[in-house]
Amino acid sequence: MVRRLILLAMNVKGLLLDLDGTLYAEDTPIEGACEAVARLEVAGIPYRYVTNTTRRPRREIVAGLKSMGFPAQEDLVFTPAAAANVRLRGHSCYPLVAEALLEDLDGLKFEPEPPEYVLVGDLGEGFTYARLDAAFRWLMDEAELVALQKNRYWEREDGLSLDAGPFVAALEYASGKTALVVGKPEPAFFEAALRSLGLQVREVAMVGDDAESDVAGAQRAGLLGIQVKTGKYRPGRATEPDAEIESVARLLEMLDL
Numbered sequence: 001m002v003r004r005l006i007l008l009a010m011n012v013k014g015l016l017l018d019l020d021g022t023l024y025a026e027d028t029p030i031e032g033a034c035e036a037v038a039r040l041e042v043a044g045i046p047y048r049y050v051t052n053t054t055r056r057p058r059r060e061i062v063a064g065l066k067s068m069g070f071p072a073q074e075d076l077v078f079t080p081a082a083a084a085n086v087r088l089r090g091h092s093c094y095p096l097v098a099e100a101l102l103e104d105l106d107g108l109k110f111e112p113e114p115p116e117y118v119l120v121g122d123l124g125e126g127f128t129y130a131r132l133d134a135a136f137r138w139l140m141d142e143a144e145l146v147a148l149q150k151n152r153y154w155e156r157e158d159g160l161s162l163d164a165g166p167f168v169a170a171l172e173y174a175s176g177k178t179a180l181v182v183g184k185p186e187p188a189f190f191e192a193a194l195r196s197l198g199l200q201v202r203e204v205a206m207v208g209d210d211a212e213s214d215v216a217g218a219q220r221a222g223l224l225g226i227q228v229k230t231g232k233y234r235p236g237r238a239t240e241p242d243a244e245i246e247s248v249a250r251l252l253e254m255l256d257l
Contacts, residue, residue: 012224012255014197015040016190018208019051019061021231022248024068026157030230032249034069039252041071048193050078050206052149052183052213054097054121054164057104058082078193080148080183081105081121087182088117088146094138096131096167097121097148114141120171120179121148122164132167139175149183151213155232184210185217194223207248211239226251 017023023033040047049072053061058074058081065072081097081104089107094115097105101121108119118135139145151163168179183189194204201222208214209231216239218225227233227241228248245254 011203012205013045013203014199014205015045015047015251016050016193016204016206016218016223017047017248018206018210018214019049019065020053021155021209021233022207022214022228023049023065023070025155025231027064027068029068029070030247030249032247036248036251037070043252046197046199047076048078048196049076050184050189050193052080052151052210054080054101054148054183055124056098057101059103060100075196078189078196079104080189083182083189083192084108084119084146084148088119091116093117093119093146094135094143095119095121096123096127096135098123098126114138115143117146118143118171119146119148120164120168122154123167127167132171135171136174139171139177145171145175145177145179147179147181147183149213150179150181151210153232155209160232184213185220187217187221190218190221190223205242207251209233211241215239215241226254 024030058077058079061077062072062074081101085105085107092109092115095110115138118138147168150165150168152165153160154163172179194201205224205226206214206218207226209228215225215227224242227244230247
């Protein structure tokens, strides 16, 4: 681990920062997180916020970050909805997504039927039998399945809760189709964030609490993966990060900045 930390300190020129569970939890900043991002600004280290959040549009994410004391603007935020809007622009979709998210999907068509795609995000309690059954029927009628993300669970104030992944898996099982995932941990998602930084893949580290979507996903895309022990972190995972820190507050110390 010491060798890895030395390599990180030498090579990291830019950062991708996860949001929920890494910078904040339930709209409350992780202790020292705001200060850590402010120090990145002072040190001139470029960064991007990358999140698998599919409940809120980028406009609301930016407003939330600012209200917590983080510097933010829309071009710093990468979301699965933004990726889907580029990838599916001009195509018709049946949306299993939060209504607020539709503003980030303005390039898609939601009429007429039948749709070309069933698009799944995190609906929470909106995942009713009726809506899932309608999505299943469109999939059986030649629509393709696209998932904004496939996380298994997320961390709420009262504990872990189901994310979109289990519902995507149910539709895959029922229809026999495999979902195209456009958010983390897909390499194309990380590559889009990298392009905006203008850095080489091994010069950037992903910092996150999700061992699968954040750390392992970034590593498969060629980035370094830094695991924080906050949010949904649980010991005993199979993924081996390039580095592990107690929280994002220790990030600059670890990178010797």
